[in-house]
Structure formats: structure tokens, C-alpha cells
Amino acid sequence: MTSLSIAEAAEQTGLTAHTLRYYERDGLLLHSVERASSGHRRYTADDLRWIEMVTRLRSTGMPIRDVRRYAALVRAGAGNEAERLALLLAHREVVERQLSEVGSHLRAIDYKIALYENKVSPEG
Amino acid sequence: MTSLSIAEAAEQTGLTAHTLRYYERDGLLLHSVERASSGHRRYTADDLRWIEMVTRLRSTGMPIRDVRRYAALVRAGAGNEAERLALLLAHREVVERQLSEVGSHLRAIDYKIALYENKVSPEG
DNA sequence: CCTTGACTTGGAGCGCACTCCAAGTCGCAG
DNA sequence: CTGCGACTTGGAGTGCGCTCCAAGTCAAGG
Numbered sequence A, B: 001m002t003s004l005s006i007a008e009a010a011e012q013t014g015l016t017a018h019t020l021r022y023y024e025r026d027g028l029l030l031h032s033v034e035r036a037s038s039g040h041r042r043y044t045a046d047d048l049r050w051i052e053m054v055t056r057l058r059s060t061g062m063p064i065r066d067v068r069r070y071a072a073l074v075r076a077g078a079g080n081e082a083e084r085l086a087l088l089l090a091h092r093e094v095v096e097r098q099l100s101e102v103g104s105h106l107r108a109i110d111y112k113i114a115l116y117e118n119k120v121s122p123e124g
Numbered sequence C: 001c002c003t004t005g006a007c008t009t010g011g012a013g014c015g016c017a018c019t020c021c022a023a024g025t026c027g028c029a030g
Numbered sequence D: 001c002t003g004c005g006a007c008t009t010g011g012a013g014t015g016c017g018c019t020c021c022a023a024g025t026c027a028a029g030g
Helices: A006-013 A017-025 A045-059 A064-076 A081-117 B006-013 B017-025 B045-059 B064-076 B081-117
Strands: none
Touching (some): A006 A017, A006 A045, A017 A045, A081 B081, B006 B017, B006 B045, B017 B045
């Protein structure tokens, strides 16, 4: 069980097999996934760890192309840590701005919800 | 100044004129926007208030089709407040789940950032 | 040998939310 | 009247991120 089929990797990561192939094709992984003699992909624990990092970046809204840039930096090896850090910090700022914007919009929606719950009947 | 051109409405709402027309065509507004004798749209303060509500829903991630359903309920007039409330509450739950997911992913990313900042050099 | 099922590929297709284009209209300034 | 700029329309195009399809390969079971 030291490596997983694409179906197993899909289950583990919560992605679909389609998406796993797509990420690999699109350069989001650090290298091509190993193959069994049958030609089937075999995912290692390291692959899964990286894919989880990709998933974290993706589900915080980082575009595919930025994930690809980050992957390229990591792939290039030691020496560009400052660039990686800069990329992550920039992303973090975007995410935080979004979180606070969504939060404030949500409070406005909550206010409207409260009006409906009190049957004060707003016009919208 | 009791009504605005599409360019002014765009500036006020932060949307583009294209998007304002698109929203109207797609049934996201409560009714067709009034026209000047020239045929140009004239946005009232009420229009802008509604568009701001639409913007709040959209930027918290509500899909166009759900905004359209909400608009349809409001357009239908009094009597369906329970449905409107249900729609907003369902949306709010989705948003809150997303906020907490993004938050936890962000904390994981922050951990990685901390590693880089301490020059401990993670492998990714 | 045949079937089954899990996989492979290149490339096409899809849904969403805009975004833009071409051609035309309108009102006004010069 | 001419030109200009802001607008109008239907419909096409764009970018993103998948998502799926057709045709094929492989290994194992019967």
C-alpha cells in the first residue's frame, strides 16, 4: 500500500481522477506521477502531500496559473525560498481581503434575514 | 440628479456598464430600468439599492441563477417572505461553511509561511 | 480466448459569468 | 449639416476550471 491508484488518490484527496490528470498535465504537480508496468499512475505519500498543498491553495482561491508558478519554484529546488514566500504572502493578503469583504457582505445579508425573521417585511 | 446614466450607475455600484445590462437581461433586477426619451437607461436610487443587494449576494458567492430566483420572489410581491428567508438562510449556511474552510486552509498556508520566514526550508 | 473493469490518451465540450463587437440611434456643439 | 460621444441592441467571444468522450491498453478471472 505504499502507492495508490488514481481512483484511490481521488478518494484520498477529494478530487476526481479527471482533475488529478488535469493537474498533472497542467504542471501543478512537482513531477510526472510514477507508473505501474501497466501504465497506470501510482501516487506516493509525497504526491498526496503535495496535492493537499495544491488543494489548500486552490480552495483559498489561488488561480491555477499561480499554483503552477509556485510548483515551478518548488520544482526548481533550493534557492528561491524568498520568491515562494512572496507568492504565499501575496496570496494570503488577497485571501484576507476577500474574507473580510465576504464577512461584511454577510453581515448585511444577516441584517436582511433578521428583518424577515421579525416579519418587518423589507422590500427585498 | 434623481436618476443616473448607466456610466454613473456603473461607477456607483462598482460594476461595469456591460454587467449592469447583463444583469437586467438575465432577470436579476426587479424590473426593466426606466429609459430617457433617447432610449438610454436611467437608474433610480431604488434601482441602485437593489443592485447593491445583488452585489452583496454575488460577492458572497451566490450563483446568478439563485439571485434570479430571489429577484423573482421579491418581484412577486408580499406573501412569499418565508421562501425568501429560506433562500437567504440556505445561502448563509453555504457562505459560513466556505468561510470556515477557507479559514482553516489559510491557517495551514500560514504555517508554511512561518516555516519559510524561519528559513527552515520546507519541501514545498 | 473472452470478458470485465480500471485505467490510458488527445482533444472536445461545458457551465459560469462576464466581456466585447458591430452597427445603429440620439442629442448637442460647432 | 457634421461630428462627437454616450448610449442602444443581438449575438459572438473569452477565460477559467474542470469534465467528458472515444478509442485503446492491460491484467486478472472464468
